[in-house]
Each structure stands twice: as C-alpha cells, then as structure tokens.
Amino acid sequence: xxxxxxxxxxxxxxxxxxxxxxxxxxxxxxxxxxxxxxxxxxxxxxxxxxxxxxxxxxxxxxxxxxxxxxxxxxxxxxxxxxxxxxxxxxxxxxxxxxxxxxxxxxxxxxxxxxxxxxxxxxxxxxxxxxxxxxxxxxxxxxxxxxxxxxxxxxxxxxxxxxxxxxxxxxxxxxxxxxxxxxxxxxxxxxxxxxxxxxxxxxxxxxxxxxxxxxxxxxxxxxxxxxxxxxxxxxxxxxxxxxxxxxxxxxxxxxxxxxxxxxxxxxxxxxxxxxxxxxxxxxxxxxxxxxxxxxxxxxxxxxxxxxxxxxxxxxxxxxxxxxxxx
Numbered sequence: 001x002x003x004x005x006x007x008x009x010x011x012x013x014x015x016x017x018x019x020x021x022x023x024x025x026x027x028x029x030x031x032x033x034x035x036x037x038x039x040x041x042x043x044x045x046x047x048x049x050x051x052x053x054x055x056x057x058x059x060x061x062x063x064x065x066x067x068x069x070x071x072x073x074x075x076x077x078x079x080x081x082x083x084x085x086x087x088x089x090x091x092x093x094x095x096x097x098x099x100x101x102x103x104x105x106x107x108x109x110x111x112x113x114x115x116x117x118x119x120x121x122x123x124x125x126x127x128x129x130x131x132x133x134x135x136x137x138x139x140x141x142x143x144x145x146x147x148x149x150x151x152x153x154x155x156x157x158x159x160x161x162x163x164x165x166x167x168x169x170x171x172x173x174x175x176x177x178x179x180x181x182x183x184x185x186x187x188x189x190x191x192x193x194x195x196x197x198x199x200x201x202x203x204x205x206x207x208x209x210x211x212x213x214x215x216x217x218x219x220x221x222x223x224x225x226x227x228x229x230x231x232x233x234x235x236x237x238x239x240x241x242x243x244x245x246x247x248x249x250x251x252x253x254x255x256x257x258x259x260x261x262x263x264x265x266x267x268x269x270x271x272x273x274x275x276x277x278x279x280x281x282x283x284x285x286x287x288x289x290x291x292x293x294x295x296x297x298x299x300x301x302x303x304x305x306x307x308x309x310x311x312x313x314x315x316x317x318x319x320x321x322x323x324x325x
Contacts, residue, residue, distance in 0.1 A: 011041075
C-alpha cells in the first residue's frame with residue numbers, strides 16, 4: 001500500500017446554510033448553519049483518512065486559519081500572509097443547492113514555492129504513492145498570472161510520485177501541455193466538454209472526448225458523470241461504474257468524494273474496475289449527506305461496473321459554452 005497527498009492551492013472555509021426555500025431579493029433565515037475548512041483536496045483527504053490509506057492534505061492557510069488545524073493529523077498547513085477565501089452554500093429543503101465561491105486567495109511567489117516543497121515532503125512522509133492537485137489554481141499576487149503549478153507537477157513526477165489533477169478551465173488546458181507527466185485527470189462532463197470543445201450527449205461522446213485528453217499523454221481519464229456514474233478510460237478501454245444514492249440531500253463535494261474513493265483503491269494497488277466502483281459508490285453516498293466532507297465511506301452503497309454501449313444517452317448531457325448559448 002502507498003499513500004496519498006492532496007494539494008489544495010485555493011483552500012477555503014466552507015459555510016453552509018439550510019433554508020426551507022431560497023427567495024432572491026429578500027432576507028432568508030437559515031434553520032441551521034455550519035462551517036469547516038474545505039477545498040477539493042481537503043475534502044478528498046478527509047474522506048481517505050477514514051480508511052487505512054496514509055494521507056495528508058497540504059493547504060495554504062492564513063493567520064486566522066492556522067489555529068483551527070493545530071494538532072490535526074491530516075492537514076499540513078503552509079502559512080501565508082492572507083486569510084483564505086470563504087465559500088457559501090445554501091441548501092433548500094428539496095435538496096436544491098446554490099453555491100457562491102469567492103475567488104482564490106492569491107499567493108506570493110515564496111508561498112507557492114513553500115507549498116510545492118511541502119507537497120513533496122509530505123509525499124515522502126506517507127511512503128510515496130500519489131500527489132493529487134485539486135481545485136482552482138490561484139494567481140501569483142501582483143501579477144495576475146496563474147501560479148506555476150506545472151513546476152509542481154514536474155518536481156513531483158521527478159521524485160517518482162503518481163500525479164492526479166482535478167481542475168478546470170485555463171489550468172486544465174495548461175496541464176495538457178505536460179500531459180505525459182500526469183497519471184490521472186478527473187474532469188466532470190461539463191469540464192470535459194469545455195476542455196475538448198465537444199458536445200457530450202452519449203457515453204461514446206464522453207469516451208471520444210476523454211480519448212482526446214489521453215492523446216496529450218495522460219494515462220487515465222476519469223470522468224464524473226453525475227447520475228450517469230463514473231467513466232474511466234485508459235489504454236485498455238473504458239468502463240462505467242454506477243451506484244444508487246440513498247437520498248439526494250447535497251451535491252456539493254460529491255466529485256471530491258468520488259475522487260477520494262478512486263485514489264483510496266489506487267493507493268491499495270487495486271485495478272481500475274475497483275477504483276471506478278469506489279468512485280461511484282463514495283460519490284453516491286456523498287450526495288445523501290449534508291456536509292461537503294464525506295462521512296462513513298464504509299457504508300457507501302455498492303456499485304455496478306459495466307461497459308455500456310457507446311450510443312447510450314446521458315441523462316445529463318454536457319454542452320460547450322458556445323452550444324449552451
């Protein structure tokens with residue numbers, strides 16, 4: 001067994017409110033609320049930490065945030081000068097979810113260098129395995145330029161780490177330029193449609209678009225397809241895993257939970273069928289829970305892995321921005 005290190009360059013404090021119904025333009029009163037340190041990599045690591053797989057979450061944290069993780073066995077804090085952003089989620093009684101994400105907290109060049117170094121140090125500490133770069137990539141303060149995350153990929157790959165990336169937009173496009181150093185990329189269908197310029201209406205459309213990502217040198221593409229399951233494509237072909245959610249309560253964080261399931265199985269040395277099944281299973285459990293961090297992955301519903309026909313329609317098609325307009 002190996003370990004998993006997640007890197008959350010754009011960490012956040014997630015504040016979640018539950019309301020009977022959200023009515024725009026008036027004061028809405030919450031029935032309850034809670035907050036927690038979050039961000040994609042934190043969510044992934046917290047889920048994996050409930051298994052026997054060694055895991056660390058490397059996170060940049062500002063002065064107001066550091067005290068909250070003192071003594072935390074999972075979080076590896078990298079001190080920065082600014083407090084991290086606050087993301088807000090509003091969940092209605094019928095499960096409809098509205099999320100407002102603040103822009104990523106910019107990092108100084110020295111802070112980015114410290115984050116990269118901490119990621120590789122943590123990877124050695126957990127006994128090698130995976131480094132997963134999760135979520136938005138922040139800007140370097142005063143420049144407007146994305147942090148040079150490609151340097152982290154190169155540094156980690158040179159050390160021998162297996163690299164996973166869960167990001168989108170400009171970061172995903174740039175990552176494809178160093179695709180040969182990346183073992184796993186995890187877009188959802190909408191991110192995949194934007195990255196490839198393809199409209200995704202069937203399983204075959206998703207396979208073809210994922211194959212475009214593989215042609216950049218990426219070894220495995222895992223596509224989160226929501227209710228349609230988890231599609232995984234590598235050199236051997238594709239498979240789709242589907243699990244039935246116990247309930248639909250909150251969809252925020254489901255993609256992070258599914259990536260956690262995939263990486264937990266991969267770190268154990270399991271094959272892609274097992275990894276895909278865990279991804280679908282953990283994602284299905286996540287949507288039945290209130291919080292963005294998965295609880296109790298051992299109770300996740302079972303998943304079925306199959307190779308559906310390519311003309312199988314998606315229940316949630318994905319359009320490019322141009323097609324959508």
